[in-house]
Amino acid sequence: MTENEVLAWIRLQRVQGIGPVLGRKLAAHFGDVQKIFSQSQKQLVHIHGVGPKMAGNLLNSKYREEAEQEYLKAESRGIQCLPLSGRAYPTLLKECADAPLVLFQKGPLEFSGNIALSVVGTRKMTSYGRRFCEHLLEEIKPFNPLIISGLAYGVDICIQRMAIKMGFRTVSCMGHGLDMVYPGAHVKYISEILKEGALLSEFWLGTTPQPMNFVRRNRIIAGLSPATVVVESGLKGGSLITADLAFDYNREVFAVPGRISDAYSAGCNLLIDQQKAHLLQSVQQLAGTLNWVSSGYTPGQKTQKKIEASAPELNSEEARIWKFLCENGVQILDDIAISCELTVREAVVVLLGMEMKDIIRPLPGKKFELTPKFTN
Known part of the structure; x- marks a missing residue:
C-alpha cells in the first residue's frame, strides 16, 4: 500500500461526520479511497448519506493537512498506521461493519496466522x-x-x-x-x-x-x-x-x-x-x-513415569483421586466421586484434605485439578 493510500484513509477517518460505516461505504463506492477526494461536491451529494455539508467536509483541505501531520507524528514514534484495506489490518476485525477505518499500532505483532x-x-x-x-x-x-x-x-x-x-x-x-x-x-x-x-x-x-x-x-x-x-x-x-x-x-x-x-x-x-x-x-x-489444534499436548496429560515420580504420600482414597486427576486433568466433583468409587460427600471431604496439603485446588464450576507443582 502506498503512502498516499494510507494518508487518504487517515484523512477519511478524520473528516467530521464520517464514521466507520459511511467511510467504508464511500471507499467501496469509488473502489479506491483516494478517488473520494477527487470528486466534485455535486457528485458526492448524490451518494446516500452524504449531504452538502458532509460533501464540503470531505473536500476540505484541512483534513488532508491534518492527516499528513498525524502520519508523520505516528511514524516518528514508531507507530504503524493500519488502513482498513491494508494487509496488516486484522482480518477478523475487518469483518465487522463498524470496524475502524484506520488502526494505530505500536509493537511488532503481526495478526495474520495467529489465533x-x-x-x-x-x-x-x-x-x-x-x-x-x-x-x-x-x-x-x-x-x-x-x-x-x-x-x-x-x-x-x-x-x-x-x-x-x-x-x-x-x-x-x-x-x-x-x-x-x-x-x-x-x-x-x-x-x-x-x-x-x-x-x-x-x-x-x-x-x-x-x-x-x-x-x-x-x-x-x-x-x-x-x-x-x-x-x-x-x-x-x-x-x-x-x-x-x-x-x-x-x-x-x-x-x-x-x-x-x-x-x-x-x-x-x-x-x-x-x-x-x-x-x-x-x-x-x-x-x-473454536476448533483449536494444539501441538500434540493435551492439558492435564502426563506419562505414567512422571506420575509415579511426582506422587506424594497419600492414603487409599487420596491415591485414587490423585491417579484419576493425573490421567484425566481437570474434572468435576461428580465424575471424581463416581470414578473413584466414593460418595459425593466422601469425595468432598477427601478433596478438602488434599487441598489443605496443597495437592489439588478447586476451580469454578465444582471442578478440581492438581496444583502446578504436580503438573509441570
Missing part, C-alpha cells in the same frame, strides 16, 4: 477471578493464542500480566492515543507487552481518555477475536458491553459462572441466562468450540 482470545471482566476482580485467569492460561498454553484485553484495572491487567509471565503474546486495546497510557499505573507493563505484542487504538495522538472512548474501544476487543471470555462482571460495566458486541458480531462468548450471591458473578450469570454466552465449564470445551 486469538479476548478476555475481559470487572475492575474489582476477586480471588475467584484471579484463580480462574491463572487456570485458563495454564490450560490454553498448548494452543498459544494471542491474549487480547484492555489494560484496565482488575481482570484486564491481571490476564495480561499473567500472559506475559507465561510467555503469551498480548494485545492491549486503548481508549486514547498511543502517546499516553491509561491508567498511568500500568506504564510499567508496556515495555514487556511491546516485546512481542502490541498496543492498538483507533484514536489519534493527543486523544485523552474519555468514557465514550472506552465503549468504542470495546468493539475492537470483541472484533479482534473469534471468542470473548467474561471472567467476572457486575450487572453493568464495560465487560458486558464487550460481550454484547461480540454476540452481535456472531462471535462466541463464554462466561465464567459464579454463585448467585456474588455481585461480580451476576453479569456472567445473566449472560448465560440470556443465552448470549456459553457457560464455561472447561478449557477443552472452549478449544473444541
Whole structure:
C-alpha cells in the first residue's frame, strides 16, 4: 500500500461526520479511497448519506493537512498506521461493519496466522477471578493464542500480566492515543507487552481518555477475536458491553459462572441466562468450540513415569483421586466421586484434605485439578 493510500484513509477517518460505516461505504463506492477526494461536491451529494455539508467536509483541505501531520507524528514514534484495506489490518476485525477505518499500532505483532482470545471482566476482580485467569492460561498454553484485553484495572491487567509471565503474546486495546497510557499505573507493563505484542487504538495522538472512548474501544476487543471470555462482571460495566458486541458480531462468548450471591458473578450469570454466552465449564470445551489444534499436548496429560515420580504420600482414597486427576486433568466433583468409587460427600471431604496439603485446588464450576507443582 502506498503512502498516499494510507494518508487518504487517515484523512477519511478524520473528516467530521464520517464514521466507520459511511467511510467504508464511500471507499467501496469509488473502489479506491483516494478517488473520494477527487470528486466534485455535486457528485458526492448524490451518494446516500452524504449531504452538502458532509460533501464540503470531505473536500476540505484541512483534513488532508491534518492527516499528513498525524502520519508523520505516528511514524516518528514508531507507530504503524493500519488502513482498513491494508494487509496488516486484522482480518477478523475487518469483518465487522463498524470496524475502524484506520488502526494505530505500536509493537511488532503481526495478526495474520495467529489465533486469538479476548478476555475481559470487572475492575474489582476477586480471588475467584484471579484463580480462574491463572487456570485458563495454564490450560490454553498448548494452543498459544494471542491474549487480547484492555489494560484496565482488575481482570484486564491481571490476564495480561499473567500472559506475559507465561510467555503469551498480548494485545492491549486503548481508549486514547498511543502517546499516553491509561491508567498511568500500568506504564510499567508496556515495555514487556511491546516485546512481542502490541498496543492498538483507533484514536489519534493527543486523544485523552474519555468514557465514550472506552465503549468504542470495546468493539475492537470483541472484533479482534473469534471468542470473548467474561471472567467476572457486575450487572453493568464495560465487560458486558464487550460481550454484547461480540454476540452481535456472531462471535462466541463464554462466561465464567459464579454463585448467585456474588455481585461480580451476576453479569456472567445473566449472560448465560440470556443465552448470549456459553457457560464455561472447561478449557477443552472452549478449544473444541473454536476448533483449536494444539501441538500434540493435551492439558492435564502426563506419562505414567512422571506420575509415579511426582506422587506424594497419600492414603487409599487420596491415591485414587490423585491417579484419576493425573490421567484425566481437570474434572468435576461428580465424575471424581463416581470414578473413584466414593460418595459425593466422601469425595468432598477427601478433596478438602488434599487441598489443605496443597495437592489439588478447586476451580469454578465444582471442578478440581492438581496444583502446578504436580503438573509441570
